[in-house]
Amino acid sequence: MKRWLQEPLFHFLLIGSAVFGLNAVFASRQDGGRTSNREIVVSQGRIRSMEETFRRQWGRPPSADELKGLVNDYVREEALMREAIVLGLDRDDAVVRRRLAQKMEFLSEDAVSVMQPTEADLRAYLAAHVKDFAAEPRLTFSQIGLDPEKQKDAGRLLTELNHGRDDLETLSFIRMLPVHVDTMAHGDVLTLFGPEFTATLQTLPRGRWVGPVPSGYGQHLVRLEAIEPGHAQSFEAARDAVAREWSAAKRQEMKDAQINELLSRYSITIEKSAPGETAAVKR
Amino acid sequence: MHSPIAACLFILGIGTRPVLAQEVDRPDSATVHKLFPKGGFSPQAGRNYPTRVYWGDTHLHTSASMDAGAFGNRLGPEDAFRFARGEELVSSTGLPVRLARSLDFLVVSDHSDNMGFFPKLFSGDPAYLADPVGKQWYDMVQAGGQEAVKAALDVIDRFSKNQFPPALASLPGSELYRSAWDLNIKAAETYNSPGLFTAFIGYEWTSNTGGNNLHRVVIFRDGGDKAGQIEPFTTLPPAGSDNPRELWKWMAAYQEKTGGQVLAIPHNGNLSNGIMFPLIESFTGKPVDKNYVTQRRRFEPLYEVTQIKGDGETHPFLSPNDEFANFERWDKSNLALSAPKKPDMFQYEYARSALQLGLLLEQKLGVNPYKFGMVGSTDSHTSLSTADDDNFFGKHSGTEPNPHRWEHPVGCFGDKCVMGWEQTASGYAAVWAKENTREALFDAMMRRETYATTGPRMTVRFFGGWDFIQEDVHTRTPAVPGYAKGVPMGGDLPKRPAGKSPTFLIAALKDPLGANLDRIQIVKGWVDSRGNRGEKVYDVVWSGDRKPGTDGKLPSVGNTVDIQHAVYTNTIGAPELITVWKDPEFNPNLRAVYYTRVIEIPTPRWTCYDAVRFGVKMSPEVPMLTTERAYTSPIWYTPSK
Numbered sequence: 001m002k003r004w005l006q007e008p009l010f011h012f013l014l015i016g017s018a019v020f021g022l023n024a025v026f027a028s029r030q031d032g033g034r035t036s037n038r039e040i041v042v043s044q045g046r047i048r049s050m051e052e053t054f055r056r057q058w059g060r061p062p063s064a065d066e067l068k069g070l071v072n073d074y075v076r077e078e079a080l081m082r083e084a085i086v087l088g089l090d091r092d093d094a095v096v097r098r099r100l101a102q103k104m105e106f107l108s109e110d111a112v113s114v115m116q117p118t119e120a121d122l123r124a125y126l127a128a129h130v131k132d133f134a135a136e137p138r139l140t141f142s143q144i145g146l147d148p149e150k151q152k153d154a155g156r157l158l159t160e161l162n163h164g165r166d167d168l169e170t171l172s173f174i175r176m177l178p179v180h181v182d183t184m185a186h187g188d189v190l191t192l193f194g195p196e197f198t199a200t201l202q203t204l205p206r207g208r209w210v211g212p213v214p215s216g217y218g219q220h221l222v223r224l225e226a227i228e229p230g231h232a233q234s235f236e237a238a239r240d241a242v243a244r245e246w247s248a249a250k251r252q253e254m255k256d257a258q259i260n261e262l263l264s265r266y267s268i269t270i271e272k273s274a275p276g277e278t279a280a281v282k283r
Numbered sequence: 284m285h286s287p288i289a290a291c292l293f294i295l296g297i298g299t300r301p302v303l304a305q306e307v308d309r310p311d312s313a314t315v316h317k318l319f320p321k322g323g324f325s326p327q328a329g330r331n332y333p334t335r336v337y338w339g340d341t342h343l344h345t346s347a348s349m350d351a352g353a354f355g356n357r358l359g360p361e362d363a364f365r366f367a368r369g370e371e372l373v374s375s376t377g378l379p380v381r382l383a384r385s386l387d388f389l390v391v392s393d394h395s396d397n398m399g400f401f402p403k404l405f406s407g408d409p410a411y412l413a414d415p416v417g418k419q420w421y422d423m424v425q426a427g428g429q430e431a432v433k434a435a436l437d438v439i440d441r442f443s444k445n446q447f448p449p450a451l452a453s454l455p456g457s458e459l460y461r462s463a464w465d466l467n468i469k470a471a472e473t474y475n476s477p478g479l480f481t482a483f484i485g486y487e488w489t490s491n492t493g494g495n496n497l498h499r500v501v502i503f504r505d506g507g508d509k510a511g512q513i514e515p516f517t518t519l520p521p522a523g524s525d526n527p528r529e530l531w532k533w534m535a536a537y538q539e540k541t542g543g544q545v546l547a548i549p550h551n552g553n554l555s556n557g558i559m560f561p562l563i564e565s566f567t568g569k570p571v572d573k574n575y576v577t578q579r580r581r582f583e584p585l586y587e588v589t590q591i592k593g594d595g596e597t598h599p600f601l602s603p604n605d606e607f608a609n610f611e612r613w614d615k616s617n618l619a620l621s622a623p624k625k626p627d628m629f630q631y632e633y634a635r636s637a638l639q640l641g642l643l644l645e646q647k648l649g650v651n652p653y654k655f656g657m658v659g660s661t662d663s664h665t666s667l668s669t670a671d672d673d674n675f676f677g678k679h680s681g682t683e684p685n686p687h688r689w690e691h692p693v694g695c696f697g698d699k700c701v702m703g704w705e706q707t708a709s710g711y712a713a714v715w716a717k718e719n720t721r722e723a724l725f726d727a728m729m730r731r732e733t734y735a736t737t738g739p740r741m742t743v744r745f746f747g748g749w750d751f752i753q754e755d756v757h758t759r760t761p762a763v764p765g766y767a768k769g770v771p772m773g774g775d776l777p778k779r780p781a782g783k784s785p786t787f788l789i790a791a792l793k794d795p796l797g798a799n800l801d802r803i804q805i806v807k808g809w810v811d812s813r814g815n816r817g818e819k820v821y822d823v824v825w826s827g828d829r830k831p832g833t834d835g836k837l838p839s840v841g842n843t844v845d846i847q848h849a850v851y852t853n854t855i856g857a858p859e860l861i862t863v864w865k866d867p868e869f870n871p872n873l874r875a876v877y878y879t880r881v882i883e884i885p886t887p888r889w890t891c892y893d894a895v896r897f898g899v900k901m902s903p904e905v906p907m908l909t910t911e912r913a914y915t916s917p918i919w920y921t922p923s924k
Contacts (some may be wrong), residue, residue, distance in 0.1 A: 053413045056450060095425040169759050174859050175740055176792040194795030216795035217858040244473050
């Protein structure tokens with residue numbers, strides 16, 4: 001790239017002339033009979049609000065001079081602000097951009113916060129998400145941890161266990177894990193034994209000792225007794241949880257809907273970096 | 284007495300005949316066997332003690348905290364609860380994030396001072412923007428990134444220097460404050476599901492005078508019907524105070540007024556510059572008195588011993604012979620980086636020495652104010668309770684994962700900074716309770732049946748008594764002899780039978796998703812007859828067939844971490860360690876305190892995961908390894924008179 005193209009002075013001149021040109025375009029467009037845009041009215045309501053802000057900040061009402069100053073500042077600010085918008089300066093300003101975007105988001109938040117679900121809404125939500133509100137499956141099984149030094153004894157142990165050996169607590173290499181697990185919720189089995197073991201457990205045949213089955217602790221011999229399937233909860237039992245999830249889902253849905261609706265009004269192009277050039281975002 | 288029913292009848296005074304005293308003695312063993320026949324399918328049936336540990340974070344900030352919001356946190360209390368329950372969220376910096384495992388409970392503990400200020404500032408409230416400082420903060424926050432971090436630090440700085448703009452303050456009694464507190468309560472009430480997930484109501488009281496950290500998290504046992512009757516205690520006079528005695532008065536008044544119950548958990552003594560566990564009160568310059576020790580003991584059953592702003596178990600200066608003492612130190616100054624650390628401050632800052640100081644005060648005043656149990660928590664300001672090194676989202680939203688977070692300051696005051704890499708990915712609170720409810724967990728905290736970990740979820744049992752024998756670890760799960768023959772962590776040894784030394788049953792099971800265990804240690808503290816503190820660390824059980832050297836030190840377990848790939852293997856260490864240990868140097872005339880420290884094999888520190896994932900090279904002073912650990916609540920011995 002030519003060196004002068006990178007000079008700040010060049011950028012300044014370029015921006016300056018662009019601004020000047022845009023100004024001319026917009027000014028002429030806006031002048032087309034809409035003189036109201038050239039009129040600044042400071043209403044009584046606005047003045048009262050300025051007084052109130054002053055009072056909260058300083059703990060006293062403004063004097064007549066101070067109020068005059070406030071009004072003059074407001075008029076100045078209004079004029080500058082309007083011209084700045086005409087020049088598109090708001091678009092270059094990260095703070096202004098974020099603030100405006102945020103105001104839009106607050107609008108949709110407000111809309112959600114006043115929404116109250118009817119019973120029909122909640123019943124429909126529950127029906128659509130039965131699984132999320134179902135009681136967990138419960139698992140009943142016995143297990144012993146194998147001594148890593150004696151892995152080769154696993155086969156003999158399995159035979160003994162399947163022939164009625166029952167001194168499991170003495171036998172288990174891991175003493176802090178229960179050898180008998182009685183109708184434990186799936187999530188608790190997961191916490192205690194880890195995901196690998198829990199997944200395998202559910203595929204095992206019932207009523208006899210099998211293994212070895214690996215876990216985060218080592219190898220186990222396991223006898224699965226029963227899996228009580230998770231059952232759907234009644235509407236009454238699930239009501240509070242459903243209301244909570246409905247609100248959270250609705251909030252997200254509204255946000256997504258709003259942004260999708262807005263985006264549908266635009267055609268969006270994201271330019272690719274030219275070959276050889278470093279991508280701006282590297283992941 | 285032959286049955287529990289008869290015992291009840293007796294107690295109710297409706298026995299059918301006069302009963303002699305010896306008949307209400309313990310049931311004989313034949314009766315016990317009848318009641319609890321061996322070999323029953325479900326040994327849990329009839330067991331009236333906690334059989335599982337619940338995991339949680341007692342200390343988490345959301346966007347409702349004045350500094351968290353300014354740091355860029357856009358997630359509120361509801362998001363925090365959803366995340367803790369295991370749901371996937373998008374972090375404030377736009378990164379999808381989820382815990383490997385859900386937590387069982389969470390305390391959202393936003394700062395009580397200026398609660399509600401930040402959301403109002405962020406909404407662009409005109410009155411706030413009319414204030415020059417408010418306008419400046421607002422613009423910095425909107426600019427985001429490091430500018431927002433600066434804004435947050437300025438919020439903290441002005442607050443701790445008492446220069447917070449009055450027009451921006453949110454004070455109890457105002458409508459703004461009320462609505463902020465109501466939001467906190469509402470979020471906890473919405474997400475509290477007894478039996479499944481406990482959402483505690485809570486807040487942080489942030490006493491920070493002179494930049495010295497005396498912060499406490501206050502936790503309610505109660506629901507909104509009681510917690511809603513009051514507003515949190517703040518540090519600003521006239522309604523608030525920076526003196527913990529005033530907080531305890533507030534707590535007593537709350538309990539009086541509502542019939543509810545609260546507890547407080549102090550944290551970061553390491554940033555208090557010698558005033559967290561005082562013998563001389565910093566507020567008066569006088570020795571702590573009977574009132575101080577009584578109130579502290581009543582309201583502060585726990586200490587948060589490890590968290591992101593450093594580990595607080597002990598310090599190499601205090602424990603020069605402890606090779607694991609040099610761990611995740613934040614020891615340069617106070618919290619505000621405004622006053623440097625002096626070595627004589629350490630003993631009043633760390634849990635281990637404080638436990639010994641407590642014995643000393645008990646000797647003098649009859650009450651031990653530092654009879655605390657241990658928990659770990661994150662103190663994250665991101666609404667994300669992340670303590671796993673491979674999933675660490677940092678102290679605040681300015682330190683969420685990015686290639687440069689290790690070299691950016693977490694905070695600077697003046698020209699002094701704490702750098703990103705110094706953050707500790709820690710910790711969680713483990714609570715042995717009978718069920719997952721506010722009441723059960725709170726009661727377990729009050730009896731100190733808790734332990735701290737630096738993140739991993741190892742299961743740890745610790746029982747003290749006079750009759751444990753090695754055989755106890757070979758027959759049944761440790762809890763059975765543990766509860767039958769002794770007291771659990773947090774308890775007091777019963778009266779000493781003549782001639783006996785204390786015995787302890789200690790067991791630790793690795794995190795099923797984590798690293799193997801290197802060793803279990805018992806840390807003993809005491810105070811001698813002249814009032815001198817003493818401490819000793821004993822290795823009591825370890826993996827492999829290592830033999831202690833001539834210096835008594837156990838050789839290192841080794842290291843399997845591959846720093847280039849941020850991986851380790853469980854080819855060293857043990858999945859489980861259990862033993863019974865008897866104090867070989869017991870002096871029955873001296874008060875003593877014992878707690879357990881469980882050490883994992885070395886694993887990659889969060890900085891190592893960052894270095895690999897972002898492909899960055901960090902400076903040589905940045906540690907790439909960590910040795911995660913657990914600290915249990917102690918068991919105390921008191922000589923009988």
